[in-house]
Amino acid sequence: MGIGSWFLGIDVIDSHCHIAGPEFVQDLAAVIDRARRAKLTHALVILAADDAAEVAQGQRVAHAWDAVRFSIGVHPHAAGKFAGNPADAAKAVDAVIAEEPLARACGEIGLDYHYDFAPREVQQQVFREQIRLAKRRRLPIVIHTREAEDDTFRILDEETATDIGGVFHCFTGDRAMGQRVLDIGFHISLAGIVTFPRALELKEVAKMVPLDRLLIETDSPFLAPVPHRGSRNEPANVVRVAEAIAELRGDEPESIGEAARRNFERLFAP
Ligand SMILES: [Zn+2]
Ligand SMILES: [Zn+2]
Numbered sequence: 001m002g003i004g005s006w007f008l009g010i011d012v013i014d015s016h017c018h019i020a021g022p023e024f025v026q027d028l029a030a031v032i033d034r035a036r037r038a039k040l041t042h043a044l045v046i047l048a049a050d051d052a053a054e055v056a057q058g059q060r061v062a063h064a065w066d067a068v069r070f071s072i073g074v075h076p077h078a079a080g081k082f083a084g085n086p087a088d089a090a091k092a093v094d095a096v097i098a099e100e101p102l103a104r105a106c107g108e109i110g111l112d113y114h115y116d117f118a119p120r121e122v123q124q125q126v127f128r129e130q131i132r133l134a135k136r137r138r139l140p141i142v143i144h145t146r147e148a149e150d151d152t153f154r155i156l157d158e159e160t161a162t163d164i165g166g167v168f169h170c171f172t173g174d175r176a177m178g179q180r181v182l183d184i185g186f187h188i189s190l191a192g193i194v195t196f197p198r199a200l201e202l203k204e205v206a207k208m209v210p211l212d213r214l215l216i217e218t219d220s221p222f223l224a225p226v227p228h229r230g231s232r233n234e235p236a237n238v239v240r241v242a243e244a245i246a247e248l249r250g251d252e253p254e255s256i257g258e259a260a261r262r263n264f265e266r267l268f269a270p
Pocket of ligand 1: 170
């Protein structure tokens with residue numbers, strides 16, 4: 001697939017990417033150039049508050065690309081570092097937010113019971129502390145949840161996270177879970193998985209999300225969409241996600257891109 005296919009003329013956004021990570025240090029300028037040519041107007045770049053190299057690289061990314069806004073958090077995979085002191089996770093996030101004028105969200109935060117890299121109890125405590133921080137900072141939250149649906153919704157409810165709202169990133173649940181997300185006023189962000197032939201249930205979710213709750217993302221460097229599957233993903237590929245959703249809904253890619261851009265601007269106030 002050549003670069004020519006990116007010239008669709010539609011404005012798009014990437015609601016979730018990790019381009020301050022080590023995978024993009026070598027050719028960052030080229031990645032940003034392709035994203036610009038793909039007409040990305042905004043990108044939410046995730047910074048892990050516990051990763052000093054990524055936070056430092058975030059500065060270079062922001063200088064190179066004015067479309068960038070940041071979401072800062074401690075990922076559930078890293079929650080184990082804060083066992084016994086979960087409040088320290090929120091403190092680390094707060095310190096990075098305080099230094100970062102482009103911070104627009106707290107995340108990604110949540111629960112991952114698929115990998116279970118940190119004990120579940122610790123993941124939950126670190127998740128809670130960061131929701132509380134986001135409420136103090138009045139920032140929306142970017143949620144990562146995998147095989148932890150009930151605990152995720154229980155904690156969001158107990159912490160009254162609906163006050164700040166946010167997004168379930170890289171949504172992979174079924175329609176019933178999608179409805180739970182919509183019922184609490186959160187947004188659903190779809191990634192390249194929606195282009196995978198076997199993701200049948202997710203394709204149904206893509207049809208049911210109201211346009212004013214839909215976001216699109218790459219989760220770069222992960223999850224390259226068809227036909228790039230298996231290679232490093234990058235923000236320009238979000239066009240494929242918009243196209244796939246449009247095709248499923250019998251809609252135009254332009255209206256998907258436009259809706260996602262509007263939702264991004266409302267949620268992350270760029
Ligand atoms: Zn994630
Ligand atoms: Zn991510």
